[in-house]
Structures are given as C-alpha cells and as structure tokens.
Amino acid sequence: MPEADPVCREEEDLVGSLASMSSNERIKAIQKMPKTMRKKREIRNKVLKERTKKSRHRGAQWTQGAPGVSFRRFGNALSEFFQQLRPWHKSLKIIGAEFGTSVLSYFVFLKWLLNFNIFSFLINFGFITIPQFLAAEPNNLSFTGLELLTGAGYFQQTVLYYGFYTNATISKVENGPSYNMQLAYIFTVGIYFVICFLILLFSMARFFSSNFRLTKAFSVNASKLLCTWDFNITNEEAVKLQQKNLLTQIKEDLTEVNKEVVNFSVMERFVHIATHLLAWVVSLATAVAACAGVYFLSINNLKLFMKGYSNDLQRQSAMLVLPVIVSLLNTLVPFLFSWLGHLEKFQTPGQHIYVTIVRNIILKISIVGILCYYWLNIVATSESQCWETLVGQDIYRLVLVDFIFCLLGSFFGEFLRRIIGTTVCVSLGLPEFDIGRNVLDLIYAQTLTWIGILFSPLLPGIQMIAFLIVFFVKKVSLMRNCQPPREVWRTAQMTTSFIFLLFCPSFLGVLSVTGVTVWRLKPSEECGPFRGLPSMYAAVDEWIQTLERYTVSKWVVWIYHNLIASELFFFIISTVVLIVTYLYWQIIQARKTMIKLLHNQIINAGQDKKFLLQKLQREQRAKRRSSSALGGRGQQRSSSSYHPSMQPAQEVPGYPERAFDRNQNTSHNEHPFSVEISSSSDFSPGKQLR
Amino acid sequence: MGNNKLNEPTRLSLCLRLFHRYRDLAPQLVPLDYSDKPAVTLPYELISSMPELKDNPFRQRIAEVFSEHGDGNMTLDDFLDMFSVLSEMAPRDLKAYYAFKIYDFNNDDYICKSDLAKTVNKLTRNELTPEEVSLVCEKVIYEADVDNDGKLSLADFQHMIVRAPDFLSTFHIRI
Numbered sequence: 073m074p075e076a077d078p079v080c081r082e083e084e085d086l087v088g089s090l091a092s093m094s095s096n097e098r099i100k101a102i103q104k105m106p107k108t109m110r111k112k113r114e115i116r117n118k119v120l121k122e123r124t125k126k127s128r129h130r131g132a133q134w135t136q137g138a139p140g141v142s143f144r145r146f147g148n149a150l151s152e153f154f155q156q157l158r159p160w161h162k163s164l165k166i167i168g169a170e171f172g173t174s175v176l177s178y179f180v181f182l183k184w185l186l187n188f189n190i191f192s193f194l195i196n197f198g199f200i201t202i203p204q205f206l207a208a209e210p211n212n213l214s215f216t217g218l219e220l221l222t223g224a225g226y227f228q229q230t231v232l233y234y235g236f237y238t239n240a241t242i243s244k245v246e247n248g249p250s251y252n253m254q255l256a257y258i259f260t261v262g263i264y265f266v267i268c269f270l271i272l273l274f275s276m277a278r279f280f281s282s283n284f285r286l287t288k289a290f291s292v293n294a295s296k297l298l299c300t301w302d303f304n305i306t307n308e309e310a311v312k313l314q315q316k317n318l319l320t321q322i323k324e325d326l327t328e329v330n331k332e333v334v335n336f337s338v339m340e341r342f343v344h345i346a347t348h349l350l351a352w353v354v355s356l357a358t359a360v361a362a363c364a365g366v367y368f369l370s371i372n373n374l375k376l377f378m379k380g381y382s383n384d385l386q387r388q389s390a391m392l393v394l395p396v397i398v399s400l401l402n403t404l405v406p407f408l409f410s411w412l413g414h415l416e417k418f419q420t421p422g423q424h425i426y427v428t429i430v431r432n433i434i435l436k437i438s439i440v441g442i443l444c445y446y447w448l449n450i451v452a453t454s455e456s457q458c459w460e461t462l463v464g465q466d467i468y469r470l471v472l473v474d475f476i477f478c479l480l481g482s483f484f485g486e487f488l489r490r491i492i493g494t495t496v497c498v499s500l501g502l503p504e505f506d507i508g509r510n511v512l513d514l515i516y517a518q519t520l521t522w523i524g525i526l527f528s529p530l531l532p533g534i535q536m537i538a539f540l541i542v543f544f545v546k547k548v549s550l551m552r553n554c555q556p557p558r559e560v561w562r563t564a565q566m567t568t569s570f571i572f573l574l575f576c577p578s579f580l581g582v583l584s585v586t587g588v589t590v591w592r593l594k595p596s597e598e599c600g601p602f603r604g605l606p607s608m609y610a611a612v613d614e615w616i617q618t619l620e621r622y623t624v625s626k627w628v629v630w631i632y633h634n635l636i637a638s639e640l641f642f643f644i645i646s647t648v649v650l651i652v653t654y655l656y657w658q659i660i661q662a663r664k665t666m667i668k669l670l671h672n673q674i675i676n677a678g679q680d681k682k683f684l685l686q687k688l689q690r691e692q693r694a695k696r697r698s699s700s701a702l703g704g705r706g707q708q709r710s711s712s713s714y715h716p717s718m719q720p721a722q723e724v725p726g727y728p729e730r731a732f733d734r735n736q737n738t739s740h741n742e743h744p745f746s747v748e749i750s751s752s753s754d755f756s757p758g759k760q761l762r
Numbered sequence: 763m764g765n766n767k768l769n770e771p772t773r774l775s776l777c778l779r780l781f782h783r784y785r786d787l788a789p790q791l792v793p794l795d796y797s798d799k800p801a802v803t804l805p806y807e808l809i810s811s812m813p814e815l816k817d818n819p820f821r822q823r824i825a826e827v828f829s830e831h832g833d834g835n836m837t838l839d840d841f842l843d844m845f846s847v848l849s850e851m852a853p854r855d856l857k858a859y860y861a862f863k864i865y866d867f868n869n870d871d872y873i874c875k876s877d878l879a880k881t882v883n884k885l886t887r888n889e890l891t892p893e894e895v896s897l898v899c900e901k902v903i904y905e906a907d908v909d910n911d912g913k914l915s916l917a918d919f920q921h922m923i924v925r926a927p928d929f930l931s932t933f934h935i936r937i
Binding site for chain 2: 105108110165322
C-alpha cells in the first residue's frame with residue numbers, strides 16, 4: 073500500500089504537467105513515453121479530463137480552440153488521403169527485406185528526387201506551357217523518328233524549348249485579363265528554385281541533426297553488435313547472409329586484436345605515399361583530359377550546328393557524338409578509378425569507398441563545369457539564331473543518352489556480370505549493387521535537369537519518366553542479378569553526404585549558372601520570351617517601372633529598390649548571418665567541453681561506487697570476523713547477538729542507496745551491491761538490512 | 763526524407779493496417795468489432811509466424827518484451843505497441859529503450875555479459891567458439907560501459923546509440 077503512494081503522486085504530477093502543455097507538445101510527450109498503449113490511453117484520458125475541468129473554470133476559452141481543432145482535422149484528413157496512395161510501398165518493403173537498409177537508401181533517394189521533378193513539371197506546365205498553347209504558332213517542320221533522340225528538328229518549334237515561347241502578353245479576350253509571359257517565365261523558374269533551395273536546406277539540416285556522429289574515435293565494435301542488426305531484413309536467405317557477414321567481421325576484428333601494430337619502415341611508408349600521390353595525379357589528369365576532350369568536341373559540335381537549321385540525317389546524328397562521349401567517359405572512367413583504388417592499399421575498405429566516390433565527384437563536376445562554361449561563354453555569344461534552344465537541345469540529348477547508358481549499365485554491369493559470374497568464372501560470384509556509383513549518377517542526372525529548366529521547361533517531365541523507368545529497371549535487375557552487400561555501408565552517414573552533395577556542388581552550381589544566364593547574358597533577338605531585352609532580368613526591371621505608376625503597388629516598388637536590388641541590404645544580412653553562425657559555433661564548442669566534463673563525471677561516479685562497495689565489503693567482512701571471534705556456536709546465535717551492533721552498520725547501506733538511486737524508469741529489483749554481500753558465504757544480516 | 767514524425771493520419775492508417783494484419787493471423791478468434799474491448803490474446807506461435815518476424819533471430823525476445831505478461835502472447839494493444847515502436851515514426855529514445863529491453867535476456871535492467879553472449883550467439887548463428895564470444899563480450903563492455911560496473915545500463919546503451927546513427931533506420935520493421 074505505501075508503495076502505491078509515490079507512484080500515484082508521480083502519475084498525478086505527470087498528468088498535471090501534460091495538461092499544461094499545448095496539444096502538439098502533449099501528443100509528442102505521450103508518444104515518447106515508454107509505456108504500454110493501455111497505460112498511455114489512461115494517461116491521455118486523465119489529461120483530457122483535467123483539461124476539461126480547467127476549461128470549464130475558464131469558460132469561453134474552450135470554444136476558441138474549436139476552429140484550430142477543425143483546421144487540424146482537415147489537414148490530417150488531407151494528409152491521410154495522400155498517405156493512402158503510398159506509391160511503391162510494397163516494392164520498397166521487398167527491397168529492404170532482401171537487401172537491407174543500405175540498398176534501400178538508394179531507392180528512397182531516387183523516389184525523393186522524383187518529387188522535385190514532378191513538382192517542377194507541374195508548375196512549369198501549368199504556368200508556362202498551358203498559356204503558351206493559347207498563343208501557339210503553327211509548326212511547319214516535319215516529324216521524323218530521330219527527333220526523339222536528338223531533340224532537334226520537329227521539336228525545335230514546340231513548347232519543349234525556350235525559343236518557342238512568345239514574349240507577348242497573352243489575352244484571349246480583348247481588354248480582358250492578360251498574362252505576361254515574360255514575368256510568368258522568370259517568376260515560375262525563380263520561385264521553383266527558391267522552394268527547392270528551402271527544401272534542400274531543411275532536409276540537410278534535419279539529416280545532420282539526426283545523423284551527426286559526435287566523436288569518431290569511439291566504439292565501432294560495440295555499436296556494430298548491438299545497433300546495426302538490420303530488422304528490415306526478413307528473407308531467410310538474407311538473414312543467414314547477414315549473420316555470416318557479421319560473423320566474418322567479428323572474426324576479422326578479433327584477429328586484429330591479436331595482431332600487433334605493425335610499424336612500417338620508412339621505405340614502405342614512402343612507397344605508400346608515393347602510390348597514393350601517383351593515383352591522385354593519374355585521376356586528376358584523367359579528369360582534365362576528359363574535360364579537354366569534351367571541350368574540343370563541343371566546339372566542333374557548334375561549328376556543325378552553325379551551318380544552319382537542317383534536317384539532314386547525317387548532321388543530326390553527328391550531334392549525338394558529344395552526349396555519347398560524355399556518357400562513355402562517365403561510365404568508363406569510374407572503373408579506372410576503382411582499379412586505381414585496388415592498387416593503392418587502403419587501411420580500411422571505408423577509405424577505399426570514400427576516395428573512389430571523391431574522384432568520381434571530381435570527374436563529374438569538371439565535366440558539367442566545362443559544359444556550362446562552353447554553353448555560357450561560347451554558345452551564348454555565337455551567332456546562332458536562338459542560342460537558348462541550342463543549349464536546351466544539348467541538355468536534352470545529354471539527359472536522354474545518360475538515361476540510355478544507365479539502362480545499358482544495368483544490363484552489362486549486373487545482368488551479364490551475373491551470367492559470367494555463375495557460368496564462366498564462378499569464383500566471381502554474383503555482383504553487388506554499387507550504391508555509391510548509382511547515387512552519383514542520380515545526382516548528375518538531376519543536376520543536368522536543373523540546369524536545363526531555364527532552357528527547356530518541360531525537361532523535368534522527361535526526367536520524371538526516365539526516373540520512373542530507372543526505378544523499375546534497377547529494382548528488377550537487383551532482384552534477379554545481385555546479392556546483398558557484404559561490407560558495412562554506413563547508411564545514415566552516406567545519405568547525409570549525398571544530400572549534402574546534392575545541395576553543395578550540384579544545386580548551388582545550378583543556381584550560379586542560372587544566375588549568370590539571367591543577369592549577364594543577352595537573350596537572343598529572334599526567339600523566346602525575352603527577345604530584344606538586354607538581359608532576362610530586365611523584364612523584372614521593366615515590370616517594376618510599370619508598377620511605379622500605380623500608387624497601390626508602391627510598397628512593392630519600395631521593397632524591390634531597397635531590399636532586393638540594394639547591395640547594402642545583402643551586406644547587412646550577410647553580416648548578421650555570419651555573426652549568428654559564429655555564435656552558434658561557439659555554443660557548440662562549449663557544449664563539447666561540457667560533454668567531456670560530464671563523461672568524466674560519470675566515470676568518476678562509477679569509480680566512487682566501486683570504491684565504496686569495496687569499502688563496505690571490507691567493513692562487513694571485518695565485522696563478521698570479529699563476531700565469529702566472539703561466539704563460535706552457530707549462525708543463529710551470531711545473528712541474534714548481532715542486533716545491537718547493527719545500528720551503526722544500518723546507516724552505511726543507506727548512503728549508497730541514496731547516492732546510486734539513478735533516475736531511471738527501471739525499478740531496481742535487487743540492489744547492485746547486495747549480490748556481492750549475499751555472495752560472501754553465510755552472511756544473512758545483509759538481507760535483514762533491507 | 764524518410765523519417766516523418768509528425769503524422770497523426772499516418773498513425774491512423776498504420777493502426778488500421780496493423781489491425782487487419784492482427785486479424786488475419788486468426789480471423790476466427792479476433793472480432794471485427796473492438797468497441798466492447800474483448801480480451802483476445804493471440805499465442806506466440808501465431809505472432810512469430812508473421813513474415814516480418816519469422817526469420818528474425820530476436821523474434822522471441824521481441825514478443826516477450828511487448829506482451830502483457832512477458833510470455834509472448836499478445837493482445838491487440840501489445841501488437842500495436844510493438845509495431846508502433848518498430849515503425850519509422852517512433853522517437854529514438856523510445857526505440858533505444860525497447861531495444862535495451864530486447865537485448866536484456868534476463869530482465870534485470872542491465873545487459874550483463876551473459877545477455878551479451880546470448881545476443882552474439884543469436885547474431886552469428888552460434889558459429890563462434892565460446893572463447894571468441896567471451897572475448898567479444900568483454901570488448902563490448904570495455905568500450906561501452908561508462909560507469910564501470912561491468913554491465914551496460916540503459917544510460918550506457920543510449921550513449922552508444924548516439925554514436926550509431928544507423929540505429930533509427932535499422933531498428934525498423936516495415937508493415
């Protein structure tokens with residue numbers, strides 16, 4: 073009975089604190105509690121009773137909550153509808169069940185990237201293309217099948233490319249509402265990029281906060297055992313494989329424990345460093361050579377195109393040479409890099425993966441970079457009729473050929489490799505799904521799409537279809553041809569790195585390319601929504617000037633002149649952001665020191681506990697010896713004659729009890745030290761003390 | 763991207779799906795109408811025959827931890843509890859708490875060396891020699907035991923979880 077009282081009081085306190093929270097916080101707090109569902113339901117009912125009691129006292133305030141409640145219910149119903157769709161839930165579940173979380177992360181990433189493309193396609197189609205259909209000019213060119221591959225020919229005069237869009241203000245009805253195509257184009261693209269920026273920023277922040285590893289030099293072994301068993305894997309064969317992999321890793325770890333640290337001689341270390349340097353020089357040289365090749369090939373391409381619009385089949389197929397060469401480079405050079413990685417002996421396989429991924433990134437960034445340089449500096453200033461459409465076509469071809477090479481890569485890399493691995497050369501075995509290379513391919517494709525949005529508004533739609541096909545092809549190829557990964561792939565860390573890569577070189581690069589195009593480059597004179605203007609951004613300038621005439625919109629003009637177009641404002645904002653960043657960084661440093669101090673404190677408390685336990689044991693042993701020296705009869709007499717002298721001893725167990733009563737949810741069934749006491753032979757008073 | 767924590771409607775749809783899965787295990791025992799709170803308990807054998815659990819080496823411990831009396835037989839509430847903790851929406855601390863209980867085979871609120879030995883054997887299909895198992899357990903305790911009492915308490919375990927960011931995605935069963 074007396075034990076129930078502190079429990080009841082604790083529960084009343086809990087109910088009281090929960091009742092005073094807002095409903096969101098309360099829901100989260102109840103979710104976090106490690107109690108059974110029935111208990112949580114009881115607590116929630118008690119809390120709701122408390123709240124109605126309180127609100128009855130307050131009276132009218134209860135009804136004010138009602139609109140908020142109904143709004144939340146509507147939002148919930150909408151979310152539930154979308155959740156019911158749950159596309160690909162079953163596919164993802166099967167993939168996770170057989171191959172584990174690491175391979176699953178590729179498919180989840182692909183699904184996430186698809187959302188960007190769907191969103192872009194919808195808003196571009198809605199705001200730019202549909203109005204354009206109303207003011208469309210007839211298309212005089214003929215359609216041959218080759219257009220699907222080259223994007224030129226018939227497609228030049230369609231909504232696919234920038235050049236087709238009109239610069240007029242479209243209005244169906246005379247003196248009716250008009251639709252300014254220039255503003256629509258620039259604002260749609262601009263707002264899309266702003267929204268993407270925010271989504272990427274928040275995703276990155278969320279991933280950093282949940283996946284950030286505090287210290288690297290800590291228990292790899294312990295967490296491997298207890299925290300990385302993949303509960304997702306539900307296939308019997310896959311479970312056996314996972315157990316086998318874990319067994320192999322544990323055995324390797326144990327043999328490393330027994331091995332002594334080998335000190336390399338100076339000569340060996342020198343050879344090591346020289347090999348690493350050489351490998352890096354070769355990789356960078358390959359990347360530079362690839363860039364030079366792409367550059368000269370594209371200049372050649374431009375000369376071909378400058379010979380005017382023509383439907384000559386030969387000339388059009390010649391335009392495909394550049395994208396094919398680029399895709400070949402992107403596919404074959406990574407094999408060179410991984411071969412180089414095998415030559416250099418890395419200390420851990422993790423380093424090998426990391427270095428190979430970095431080299432691939434450098435290659436892809438340099439190729440995309442040189443292409444952007446070529447487009448912005450050479451194509452834009454060339455004397456072609458419509459350079460934006462040219463750039464759009466180039467990007468269309470690159471995207472398409474990259475998609476085809478992705479499918480081919482799946483075919484050769486996985487299907488043929490499996491055939492070879494099972495029939496011709498059985499020692500190779502089944503291929504593994506190369507997560508790093510595939511994710512980098514996805515990021516590359518998405519970068520190209522983002523660059524192309526300005527020049528070809530419907531490109532995200534094409535990429536959307538491509539991603540859908542890639543998902544199914546990769547899934548089928550995975551199920552039929554691949555085996556689950558053998559090595560540890562730090563999923564959370566790698567996913568965070570990939571999202572960071574998507575943001576930092578990829579999206580920011582796209583923003584700078586688009587920024588340079590909009591601000592600095594002169595749009596072509598004869599086509600597109602910005603024809604005749606000195607730059608694409610001039611459309612916004614003109615619009616602001618027209619707004620100045622109306623007094624209603626003076627505030628928009630003020631915001632534009634003083635906030636958006638003023639350098640002082642950005643300078644002030646940058647300074648403020650830098651100061652805030654610096655403050656947060658200092659707080660982080662302080663917290664790290666705090667963590668170290670607390671860690672030391674815990675260790676010290678543990679040592680105190682051990683010391684006190686030993687002291688207690690010594691005391692009790694000493695007392696036992698002195699009591700057995702007093703009366704030699706039996707236990708009972710010794711215990712009965714013991715009672716008077718127990719008084720001081722009773723204090724001692726109380727002290728450790730108070731000191732060690734940690735604030736755990738778990739109840740201590742036995743005191744930690746009573747085990748030691750009862751283990752020392754026939755000392756029954758230990759139990760009487762409790 | 764993956765972890766959406768806020769959704770009440772996702773919970774509702776998950777609950778509905780789970781109820782139908784529970785019912786599918788024994789349609790003759792589980793009524794469709796739960797409004798009069800019938801006391802239906804499904805035996806452990808049925809629970810462990812679910813495709814998501816049947817090959818999991820820890821299925822018995824999972825069922826024991828979440829069942830009402832610790833014997834593996836689960837009511838609908840226990841079933842919902844189990845899959846809600848194992849879903850992607852449960853917070854990290856909740857998952858850590860239950861993972862700790864799962865690995866604590868003797869239910870003494872500490873993961874001692876014998877618990878670790880049983881865990882290692884389950885993880886490797888009993889293919890390590892006892893000396894190797896003992897070596898591994900000692901290494902784990904040496905690395906993870908912060909307060910030096912020779913066994914892992916809940917605080918030690920949570921401390922270890924912080925350094926394993928993969929835990930959230932691996933301690934997850936998709937329904």
